Amino acid sequence: MPADPELDLRGRLVRSLGALREMLPGSFVERSRKCGKPTCHCAGGEKLHPQFLLSVLVDGQPRTFHVPTERAEEVRAKVAQRKRFEQAAAQIAHLNLRRFLRRKERP
Numbered sequence: 081m082p083a084d085p086e087l088d089l090r091g092r093l094v095r096s097l098g099a100l101r102e103m104l105p106g107s108f109v110e111r112s113r114k115c116g117k118p119t120c121h122c123a124g125g126e127k128l129h130p131q132f133l134l135s136v137l138v139d140g141q142p143r144t145f146h147v148p149t150e151r152a153e154e155v156r157a158k159v160a161q162r163k164r165f166e167q168a169a170a171q172i173a174h175l176n177l178r179r180f181l182r183r184k185e186r187p
């Protein structure tokens with residue numbers, strides 16, 4: 081059977097979805113803030129504290145969850161994983177649509 085580039089692509093996309101079970105919803109947000117202590121190094125406005133947040137719609141409502149610094153990279157990666165999943169799923173669905181439309185037009 082001749083190689084079908086669309087099926088090859090679809091197979092690669094499906095396989096790329098491997099490590100899905102840890103994916104997280106929402107957006108990862110990184111920002112800097114002052115802690116409010118007048119004697120802290122951040123008080124001058126230069127060396128601020130990094131703050132990591134996960135911004136998610138929960139039941140249609142925007143919610144923001146604090147992410148501990150030691151878990152920031154993990155959460156960032158899990159959000160990125162979900163974005164890759166969504167992109168791959170959309171690509172697979174459109175590829176299948178093209179295939180469906182081509183077959184539909186055959187006699």
Ligand SMILES: [Zn+2]
Pocket residue numbers: 114115116117120121122123129
């Ligand atoms: Zn501070």
